[in-house]
Amino acid sequence: MHRTAAPHVVVIGGGFAGLTAARGLADAAEDRPLRVTLVDRRNHHTFQPLLYQVATSGLQPQDVGHPLRPIFGLRRLSRRGTAVDVRLGEVTGVDRDRRVVHLDDGDELAYDHLVVAAGARTSDFGLPGVAEHGFGLKSLNEALALRDHVLRRFEHAANHPQSIAEGELTFVVAGGGPTGVELAGALAELVDDVLSRDHPHLDLRRVRIVLLEAADRLLGAFHERSSAHALRALRRRGVEVRLNTALERAEADHVVLGDGTRIPTKTLVWVAGVRAEGLAEHLGAETTRGGRVVVTPTLRLPDDPAVHVIGDVAGAPDGDGGLLPQLAPVAIQQGRYVAARIAADLDGAPDDTPFRYVDKGTMATIGRHDAVAELPFGIRFGGFPAWVSWLGLHLLFLVGFRNRIAVFLSWMWNYLTYDRAARLILQAPRSTGPRDAPAPAP
Amino acid sequence: MHRTAAPHVVVIGGGFAGLTAARGLADAAEDRPLRVTLVDRRNHHTFQPLLYQVATSGLQPQDVGHPLRPIFGLRRLSRRGTAVDVRLGEVTGVDRDRRVVHLDDGDELAYDHLVVAAGARTSDFGLPGVAEHGFGLKSLNEALALRDHVLRRFEHAANHPQSIAEGELTFVVAGGGPTGVELAGALAELVDDVLSRDHPHLDLRRVRIVLLEAADRLLGAFHERSSAHALRALRRRGVEVRLNTALERAEADHVVLGDGTRIPTKTLVWVAGVRAEGLAEHLGAETTRGGRVVVTPTLRLPDDPAVHVIGDVAGAPDGDGGLLPQLAPVAIQQGRYVAARIAADLDGAPDDTPFRYVDKGTMATIGRHDAVAELPFGIRFGGFPAWVSWLGLHLLFLVGFRNRIAVFLSWMWNYLTYDRAARLILQAPRSTGPRDAPAPAP
Secondary structure (H helix, E strand, O other), X not given: OOOOOOOEEEEEOOOHHHHHHHHHHHHHOOOOOOEEEEEEOOOEEEOHHHHHHHHOOOOXXXXXXXXXXXXXXXXXXXXOOOOEEEEEOOEEEEEOOOOEEEEOOOOEEEOOEEEEOOOEEEOOOOOOOHHHHEEOOOOHHXXXXXXXXXXXXXXXXXXXXXXXXXXXXXXXXXXXXXXXXXXXXXXXXXXXXXXHHHOOOOOHHHOEEEEEOOOOOOOOOOOXXXXXXXXXXXXXXXXXXXXXXXXXXXXXXXXXXXXXXXXXXXXXXXXXXXXXXXXXXXXXXXXOHHHOEEOOOOOEEOOEEEEEEOHHHEEOEOOOOOEOOOOHHHHHHHHHHHHHHHHHHHOOOOOOOOOOOOOOOEEEEEEOOXXXXXXXXXXXXXXXXXXXXXXXXXXXXXXXXXXXXXXXXHHHHHHHHOOOOOOOOOOOXXXXXOOOOOOOOO | OOOOOOOEEEEEOOOHHHHHHHHHHHHHOOOOOOEEEEEEOOOEEEOHHHHHHHHOOOOOHHHHEEEHHHHOOHHHHOOOOOOEEEEEOOEEEEEOOOOEEEEXXXXXXXOOEEEEOOOEEEOOOOOOOHHHXXXXXXXXXXXXXXXXXXXXXXXXXXXXXXXXXXXXXXXXXXXXXXXHHHXXXXXXXXXXXXXXXXXXXXXXXXXEEEEEOOOOOOOOOOOHHHHHHHHHHHHHOOEEEEOOOOEEEEOOOEEEEOOOOEEEOOEEEEOOOEEEOOOHHHHOOOEOHHHOEEOOOOXXXXXXEEEEEOHHHEEOEOOOOOEOOOOHHHHHHHHHHHHHHHHHHHOOOOOOOOOOOOOOOXXXXXXXXXXXXXXXXXXXXXXXXXXXXXXXHHHHHOOOHHHHHHHHHHHHHHHHHOOOOOOOOOOOOOOOOOOOOOOOOO
């Protein structure tokens, strides 16, 4: 309908990678004829690093999700007219010969350049019962389902104290990476600060938060001293951390660990792994372990330079024979990179400088006044300074001025009052597993 | 479990009536032995007058819903220990002989006094198709379902402009009372201020907002001049108001009006009527039209002074041979009234002064800078002063300091930026009708 002579770039996915790429392309469209369409199956960007705070009633969905359309609203007013269009839909196929993307409602989008930034979803690695009984934490829907479920467990235990012995108040978090550490810490705070006041009749010493990690330390991507710091801090907050312990299988009312231990629980949160969204087969592309698409050092398909793959779905070489980690900073830098490369291609001056990830550091928060942070050149710090840095950086990376203000105010409120105002039970009890159902066609 | 010698008052329902009664009883418990249990099938109070703003993306769920437990949190710290307990559950029966309330999980609650404040739900008056295809607006779930549905319609129309002729962007609101007027006005603003920017390719002149009213004027409970003001204001904002027009039936893709007109639409909002929650049969009590429980002038069951019925579920005499209206101010005043009467009963000094509703006025807002307000003694005003009064009064009546601040800030943001930040599509497309599914047992 809006077909013009201007080259058309289709970006699949509105996460960190796709959103950054689309923004870069919108900038590029100021100086050259270029149209951009951003396709996502959701109408909003999800700030995944804070989903665990939605799950623990600390933030509201809207604080962490930002509608995609208004992000490009101002671009529409630029002198070249519409630069970025947003399309709600699920990609069902890519025809690279015809250069066309197929959508679930039967429509087709023709492209000159394609940027695949479809992200990753929770993977159960085929462990029995995890898909049926585990909660994931990759979307707002998953976070809200977990929030409702946790709050319901306390309501149920308040009315049926005998259920506590059957694991009603036992919360098992599988995966000791940043998400697992942050979620376990936030759950401990939710119980200590908030639910203890909500449920004065409950003996909350019987609450168990169990964090499972298959390796011999938490935060495997961090320095060992940060791992030790996180371990101490979580244990001090009452979290049972079990290292060298894998999950064997999950049932509705218990989980079984690798060493045969059976833990009665109705709540398993699975944050132990992701796999790339299943777009590789649509692309007819080679994949790595975890379903990531094999790309060249310039983040293109080896046999098709018009297709760029970035973010969690890309298996980009790290220069040392491995793959780059599936992290937000990688996705953001890759988004900027491909936007610049596509602009150069369009200008007839292709630039084959390989993508190079600049590691600016990593952080994970454990709870009030405590976090671990690692910067380049071996700079590490923890405790209060790391916690404040964590807060500031996350505010900075949030999309949208309003969300920054809202999250800042919510954090102030939670900090000063030890409250979590978002503890509303809104949904029917869960019946699905951690694999988020794809948002249906509109 | 917590059974003691202190008399036990069970309050069914945490809306305006039940919440006010429970708060009054908590105050009374400072001076006399008294235990209170508030039962609700949701874990939060819902500020129903602002649900339409959730449905139109102006407010977040948490702004309008307040968890019930913390409302009584401070009471728990009073010198008498726990005064109010909150119980999540659905009442399935009342045994007035044994003075016991049955809950859906099989538990029983024994009472000395029972306060029934179960509220009202959407009623379709048996009109064909309304239950299947209409949206109600009595709970957060209903408001969120409508929000998602409306936003989806615009996404769909953006991708399939031919669907506009089939009613994709036609929104029919049935019921010209305050809720219908406010919703129609807010929908018009959402389209003009926000969706026009989100969807620059859509011809939004083709959006139709149709407000149906069976009587010959809007806002039947108001003065005729307020009705005329609302009619003019809505028409100026592009709302098609059809007076003297009833809905005949609803189908998935159209509605049929009483005069035979067929309007293609995928969105029918039914705010034309409520009926009392179905507790009357559990009580074995006589009911009025609309399922309301017949009560004495002291708001008790005629044959059982231990059972008090208040709020929307009560059919209380208005002194003129009619019934009091189902409004928040009536519910709040009745809540205060029964708390005082129960305290008097417990003190052995029963007070049989009949309940008298003091009408302090009514208001309805139409949109930015416009509302109608009516005070006692024939004082009426409209436009900007009424709008500011409406904003202030609603902030005042919101439950909780945090919610007041949050709503105030959201309103400021929406006002200054013409934005509606809460326009997230989170749920799967609807498959249920306006009758909100009862919140399942935990």
